[in-house]
Amino acid sequence: MKIREMHITPIAAVDPPLLNAAGLHAPYALRIIIELITDGNVSGLSEIPGSEKIRKHLEESREEIIGKDPFNLTSIFRSLERKFAAIDTNQRGEQSWDQRILVHIFSAVEVACLDIIGKETGRGISDLLGGTVREQIPFSAYLFFKHKGAGGELGFDIDPSASGWAAARQAPALDVKGIIAQAKAMCEEFGFQSVKLKGGVFAPEVEVECLKALHNEFGNRIPLRFDPNGVWSVETAIRYGKEMEGILDYYEDPVRSQEAMSIVRKAVDIPVATNMCTTSFSDIPGSIRIGSEDIILSDHHFWGGLRASMHLERICSTFGRKLSMHSNSHLGISLAAMLHLGAVLSELPYAFDTHYPWQKEEVIKGGKFRFEDGFISVPKGPGLGVELDREALAELHNNYNRCGLTHRDDEIEMQKVEPGWKFELTRW
Amino acid sequence: MKIREMHITPIAAVDPPLLNAAGLHAPYALRIIIELITDGNVSGLSEIPGSEKIRKHLEESREEIIGKDPFNLTSIFRSLERKFAAIDTNQRGEQSWDQRILVHIFSAVEVACLDIIGKETGRGISDLLGGTVREQIPFSAYLFFKHKGAGGELGFDIDPSASGWAAARQAPALDVKGIIAQAKAMCEEFGFQSVKLKGGVFAPEVEVECLKALHNEFGNRIPLRFDPNGVWSVETAIRYGKEMEGILDYYEDPVRSQEAMSIVRKAVDIPVATNMCTTSFSDIPGSIRIGSEDIILSDHHFWGGLRASMHLERICSTFGRKLSMHSNSHLGISLAAMLHLGAVLSELPYAFDTHYPWQKEEVIKGGKFRFEDGFISVPKGPGLGVELDREALAELHNNYNRCGLTHRDDEIEMQKVEPGWKFELTRW
Numbered sequence: 073m074k075i076r077e078m079h080i081t082p083i084a085a086v087d088p089p090l091l092n093a094a095g096l097h098a099p100y101a102l103r104i105i106i107e108l109i110t111d112g113n114v115s116g117l118s119e120i121p122g123s124e125k126i127r128k129h130l131e132e133s134r135e136e137i138i139g140k141d142p143f144n145l146t147s148i149f150r151s152l153e154r155k156f157a158a159i160d161t162n163q164r165g166e167q168s169w170d171q172r173i174l175v176h177i178f179s180a181v182e183v184a185c186l187d188i189i190g191k192e193t194g195r196g197i198s199d200l201l202g203g204t205v206r207e208q209i210p211f212s213a214y215l216f217f218k219h220k221g222a223g224g225e226l227g228f229d230i231d232p233s234a235s236g237w238a239a240a241r242q243a244p245a246l247d248v249k250g251i252i253a254q255a256k257a258m259c260e261e262f263g264f265q266s267v268k269l270k271g272g273v274f275a276p277e278v279e280v281e282c283l284k285a286l287h288n289e290f291g292n293r294i295p296l297r298f299d300p301n302g303v304w305s306v307e308t309a310i311r312y313g314k315e316m317e318g319i320l321d322y323y324e325d326p327v328r329s330q331e332a333m334s335i336v337r338k339a340v341d342i343p344v345a346t347n348m349c350t351t352s353f354s355d356i357p358g359s360i361r362i363g364s365e366d367i368i369l370s371d372h373h374f375w376g377g378l379r380a381s382m383h384l385e386r387i388c389s390t391f392g393r394k395l396s397m398h399s400n401s402h403l404g405i406s407l408a409a410m411l412h413l414g415a416v417l418s419e420l421p422y423a424f425d426t427h428y429p430w431q432k433e434e435v436i437k438g439g440k441f442r443f444e445d446g447f448i449s450v451p452k453g454p455g456l457g458v459e460l461d462r463e464a465l466a467e468l469h470n471n472y473n474r475c476g477l478t479h480r481d482d483e484i485e486m487q488k489v490e491p492g493w494k495f496e497l498t499r500w
Numbered sequence: 501m502k503i504r505e506m507h508i509t510p511i512a513a514v515d516p517p518l519l520n521a522a523g524l525h526a527p528y529a530l531r532i533i534i535e536l537i538t539d540g541n542v543s544g545l546s547e548i549p550g551s552e553k554i555r556k557h558l559e560e561s562r563e564e565i566i567g568k569d570p571f572n573l574t575s576i577f578r579s580l581e582r583k584f585a586a587i588d589t590n591q592r593g594e595q596s597w598d599q600r601i602l603v604h605i606f607s608a609v610e611v612a613c614l615d616i617i618g619k620e621t622g623r624g625i626s627d628l629l630g631g632t633v634r635e636q637i638p639f640s641a642y643l644f645f646k647h648k649g650a651g652g653e654l655g656f657d658i659d660p661s662a663s664g665w666a667a668a669r670q671a672p673a674l675d676v677k678g679i680i681a682q683a684k685a686m687c688e689e690f691g692f693q694s695v696k697l698k699g700g701v702f703a704p705e706v707e708v709e710c711l712k713a714l715h716n717e718f719g720n721r722i723p724l725r726f727d728p729n730g731v732w733s734v735e736t737a738i739r740y741g742k743e744m745e746g747i748l749d750y751y752e753d754p755v756r757s758q759e760a761m762s763i764v765r766k767a768v769d770i771p772v773a774t775n776m777c778t779t780s781f782s783d784i785p786g787s788i789r790i791g792s793e794d795i796i797l798s799d800h801h802f803w804g805g806l807r808a809s810m811h812l813e814r815i816c817s818t819f820g821r822k823l824s825m826h827s828n829s830h831l832g833i834s835l836a837a838m839l840h841l842g843a844v845l846s847e848l849p850y851a852f853d854t855h856y857p858w859q860k861e862e863v864i865k866g867g868k869f870r871f872e873d874g875f876i877s878v879p880k881g882p883g884l885g886v887e888l889d890r891e892a893l894a895e896l897h898n899n900y901n902r903c904g905l906t907h908r909d910d911e912i913e914m915q916k917v918e919p920g921w922k923f924e925l926t927r928w
Contacts, residue, residue, distance in 0.1 A: 143623060143627040203576075379810075
């Protein structure tokens with residue numbers, strides 16, 4: 073069996089104006105859909121975060137992929153590693169999203185190859201990785217401060233015919249009241265049993281007030297997580313962290329760097345989580361040496377695939393860390409991969425993150441995955457268990473061509489709303 | 501697909517009177533052959549170290565295995581873990597071989613299930629684990645001090661018709677001359693390009709003299725390893741270690757405990773290897789914290805299977821450790837599993853250990869694997885790529901019934917030669 077074709081399709085999915093420490097989400101979130109096709113006409117899919125840079129590198133990777141056996145993933149990884157060694161600095165960048173090359177490209181190839189292997193063998197990817205342990209995966213509500221607006225062509229406008237969550241999705245959330253309304257609408261629609269607030273947007277006292285209000289609203293029934301994306305100082309993180317003891321389930325990247333995290337972790341009695349300070353296998357020794365976090369929020373796009381995520385789970389269990397999962401804006405192919413990983417991990421101590429409710433569009437047949445009581449069922453079919461909707465793909469690719477975005481830059485989007493706004497490594 | 505039958509066959513394979521720190525090898529080495537058969541009549545094989553204790557626990561494991569899907573390995577592991585939690589002390593014991601229950605039993609189940617999955621999917625186990633990186637696996641000569649004798653029914657007698665390696669295999673090796681002769685015969689027969697001496701038998705000066713003589717004989721062309729199985733004191737290990745700087749490729753378990761290993765490692769300029777001090781995932785944090793070794797000698801029977809060994813490789817590469825492989829006396833089914841693991845590991849910095857040349861018998865069709873220049877080719881067929889020779893199995897099972905051994909006890913065997921001999925944790 074050999075990979076005969078590789079199709080790389082950049083797409084743009086409507087995304088509302090969500091605020092975060094890096095600025096503001098653009099009206100579209102960029103993704104890339106990869107389709108590998110074997111000489112036996114079996115197709116494998118994957119989805120990764122999109123940028124022109126990654127698309128170009130994917131194009132350049134064809135020679136390492138075409139003609140290869142999809143089972144031969146270690147060899148493909150090594151040839152990609154050699155290819156990108158000189159230009160991949162292993163620096164993830166200062167934002168909450170990861171900008172490394174090799175991990176993204178290999179995760180694209182690995183997931184698509186596992187999809188092919190699953191189809192060839194009639195088994196789901198979770199079975200290929202060690203066997204399904206659970207069939208429903210719990211997710212957490214992901215609350216954002218946001219401007220009024222629906223994203224996409226509407227931008228800061230809304231579709232006035234929307235109701236329920238569709239309306240709440242467009243509503244502004246710039247204060248306690250807005251966040252509580254968002255949380256209630258989201259939990260009512262999707263049944264989430266835990267809640268995360270993306271912070272790092274407003275002054276700490278405002279965000280902490282929101283968390284206290286959420287705790288008042290939901291009580292201990294709904295675990296709360298909070299993520300200021302590293303823009304707080306150690307002093308701020310400790311001061312406000314102490315205020316949130318007994319309220320937060322975990323405290324995600326309050327500060328930047330493993331050293332700073334370990335200081336906050338010692339000072340504050342809340343488990344500390346990261347997807348910004350310990351983000352690659354080369355970060356693990358430092359994490360272990362200084363004890364920088366309790367929970368690693370993995371992401372198969374950033375850790376180099378699903379098998380690498382399984383290795384990460386073993387590292388976490390070996391060193392007394394917990395594992396859960398990070399998310400960026402994504403569609404159903406990435407979600408399917410996350411579900412299969414969730415199905416096979418030995419333990420799921422924390423519901424996974426997902427931006428999925430914020431997306432309206434889909435690229436898979438049958439439309440969006442459905443939440444039930446905050447859980448999504450692992451797809452039953454072979455491989456990923458999802459099929460590409462080629463019409464939807466064409467439409468999302470049209471979005472991409474029309475929107476003119478080439479990479480994620482939340483600072484520029486923010487400047488459209490607040491001229492002169494600048495990203496700051498440590499804002500408070 | 502479900503597992504319908506589980507056949508557990510204890511066997512005994514002829515083993516010569518090899519000396520080691522724990523005493524003397526009995527005339528037979530005990531193994532257990534496991535065969536799982538699915539409802540579709542697909543058979544999966546595995547082989548693990550044998551003892552009545554492990555055989556009994558395997559029998560008791562039937563209810564966790566029969567009726568299960570062979571893909572569902574994580575679930576099977578968890579149910580076995582629950583089953584044995586109360587009685588498995590996670591203590592490997594004081595000898596060079598591991599006496600834990602869960603890791604053995606799960607490795608038996610996992611390898612047999614992967615054999616089934618490979619046959620169902622038409623792929624070798626290495627492909628199921630990530631894809632073949634290399635097709636020949638390098639092994640090291642494994643030299644032993646030994647008494648005259650062939651083992652088995654001959655015991656300390658020999659078969660006088662033997663010639664070449666078969667004759668050398670029976671010859672005594674109780675001094676420098678004997679070891680050099682053994683090394684030359686073994687390397688000539690099998691083409692090994694590295695050599696390990698099992699020590700901890702004679703006084704350190706005698707064993708070090710052997711290593712110096714081997715170095716004189718082979719020069720730097722043949723890397724030398726040495727394993728006194730932890731019966732040296734720190735002082736002795738440092739003193740003689742310094743004498744072997746420039747001679748040894750690695751220094752295996754000169755002392756017992758991670759703490760002692762880390763002291764020797766700092767004092768002696770030779771990479772330090774272990775299969776006695778860091779032997780499970782729960783030992784890894786201590787190993788990393790104090791820097792107890794450079795090389796972990798894995799063994800899928802002791803680390804809980806092949807996927808666990810892949811996790812161990814990632815842990816090693818994450819923390820700058822090297823990985824190679826330990827062996828006890830074994831036959832071709834264990835060897836096939838080792839070969840598939842060797843085929844898929846990212847790096848093989850050191851040739852694997854194997855006792856295989858010391859065994860005459862086989863339990864697989866086609867007889868013993870052949871070495872070429874010290875390498876063995878990974879079997880090409882699906883799954884493990886080996887088939888059970890049922891006549892040979894019956895004969896080896898007869899050996900087992902006749903020999904009366906129920907577990908490995910090198911001390912008792914040694915006392916037959918040296919009455920009153922006692923195993924000592926630290927002998928020199």
